[in-house]
Amino acid sequence: MQSPTSSSREDQRSLLLSDFACFWLFFSNEIDMKDDNRLNLLQDGTLMIQNTKESDKGVYQCMAKNIAGEVKTQEVVLRYFGTPSKPTFVIQPQNTEVLIGESVTLECGVSGHPHPRISWTLGTGSPLPQDSRFAITSSGGLFIQNVTFSDQGQYNCNASNTEGSIQATARIIVQGGPLPSDRRHSILSTGTLRVMRVALHDQGQYECHAISAIGVRTLPVQLSVTPRAFLQNEL
DSSP states (O other): OOOOOHHHHHHHHHHHHHSOEEEEEETTEEOOGGGOTTEEEOTTSOEEEOSOOGGGOEEEEEEEEETTEEEEOOOEEEOOOOOOEEEEEEEOOOOEEEETTSOEEEOOEEEEESOOEEEEEETTSOBOOSOTTEEEOTTSOEEEOSOOGGGOEEEEEEEEETTEEEEEEEEEEEEOOOOOSSTTEEEOTTSOEEESSOOGGGOEEEEEEEEETTEEEEEEEEEOOOOHHHHHHHO
């Protein structure tokens, strides 16, 4: 048996080098060029990405495979630096009414590049109370659980990045609960609350809420009930 000539070995080597498949991996998963027409594989194996966007950032790796085996290049990291833009509101917080003891969320969503940082303050600009009942949601909203009367007031959603800052304000209106559903309580056309046959259990704080397009105004009133027997003794 004759050993292969030098010429035949060169031909085999050329065949192995030319007959290979080249493809790219994104986070170790093969990229399907048919899924995105922005991606093109050039003849020399280069991956070309047109109109890059933030979702393109990540770890890439080129793999070549033929009958002799496969080989991978070192991993390369693509970083994305978009055009800087000021924060803008996608969702602005709205005035919200809530009953005592319930939970409430003031939604706030922003966009911008770099992605804006969201923080919340009281209407006065002071920090939120150091209270476990207060939390900022993953989407940027303000969540308050087990609401009390002291939570009523204005709250500011603040968003900022390197390009600027914006602020939106909303008010939480805390209600003590609906009026009893009986015939003793009625609201007159003037807005006055009338309570017939007043009893001791009627005493407490009542609130009148006036709501219009320009805002909300609340007037609390304390009702005190004096027993009839006490009045007679005073006389």
